[in-house]
Amino acid sequence: MKTNVAIIGAGPAGLLLGHLLRAEGIDCVVVERQSPAYVLSRIRAGVLESVTTGLMQRLGLDARMRAEGMVEDGFNLADDDRMIRIDIKALTGEHVTVYGQTELTRDLMDAAPDRGLQIVYAASDVALHDVESDRPWVSYVADGQTHRIDADFIAGCDGFHGASRKAIGEDPAHRFERVYPFGWLGILADVPPCHPELIYANGPRGFALASMRSPTRSRYYIQVPQEARIEDWSEDRLWDELALRFDPISERGVVRGPALEMSIAPLRSFVFEKMRRGRLFLAGDAAHIVPPTGAKGLNLAASDVAYLAEALIAWFGKGEEAPLAGYEARALARIWKAERFSWYLTKLMHRFPEDGAFEHRMQRAEIDYVATSRAMQTAIAENYVGLPL
Ligand code: APR
């Protein structure tokens, strides 16, 4: 098979890139290791920046997002004794859209056939070849047969555990990482949210987040020790913890219900600074991971993809090399700012096991400064809604 761009990975990054290229008449094939059901089963956050909603609108794939998504003009930071509303609309003129990133992935998947975006699922042994030549190619096994895709470019959108970053070469000099000493225990349930907007809380029992998917579906998280096991957490125990955190500060109080999903996720900050090798380019989690505090993961993948699509379109349309040459530096400039904000909000809103009374006072002083400074709230708001492309 021959194509213009072979995309590895059918997560949000790969699918967004595929649709953006197809919209410009550029041929591409997406090769995905898992099944569609598996891709849709991945746990994802629920906040979209305007960068992301803008791409969906540009593709004409935003109908369901506009119908079902919830526009939020603010969010809340709470500590031991107060809750501060960050009025992102008044401070930045922007809002965020609460819409399950899984639903966005579904919208992209469902539109693929009509848009001529070919996706090969259940492809195993995916390997990248001759990435430094002008004829790179991808091999994979499907239905017991080995297949080859010859391409002009390969886009590595295969996430943190994919094959593409390895094909770049895992030079430690390009790797920057921090693993946090705790995880997030999350629950999804068909119960009304406790508050009309998100609440990030740092209380005596640690971090907790009250989020939502719709007016009838809630998403909550609490900080748990790194070694916590899901079998140690009954739904009742988790609902008790959430009620302790949010009943005193939320409009409605926590409404309980059976879990649709309950799991523990680790937290890490990670950047791999080499996002190009010859005709191979990385985008999304293949190149970076953020802790979910601030929901930057998918939104950062969207900005990588916006830059990479623009550069590939310039190459295929006008033979321009410069945008591709500038992709890595342009993407990293935005990646590092989002990494900084996610790290900042994680440090501010979590109880670190190694911290003592002094560090807790520093957190309280910072939150007190946020409560009393429009400048500080503006800085937080403009990072939360997403910095401009
Ligand atoms: N070959 C083919 N596909 C692969 C391979 C491989 N060797 N390895 C991984 N994949 C697939 C995975 O199965 C997955 O579907 O690549 C896809 C990568 O998708 P994500 O992990 O969702 O990463 P990305 O598309 O960059 O999404 C970025 O979206 O919802 C957020 O939190 C999520 O931060 C993440 C963000």
Ligand code: PHB
């Ligand atoms: C979610 O709704 O899953 C969510 C929202 C905000 C975050 C992380 C997760 O920062």
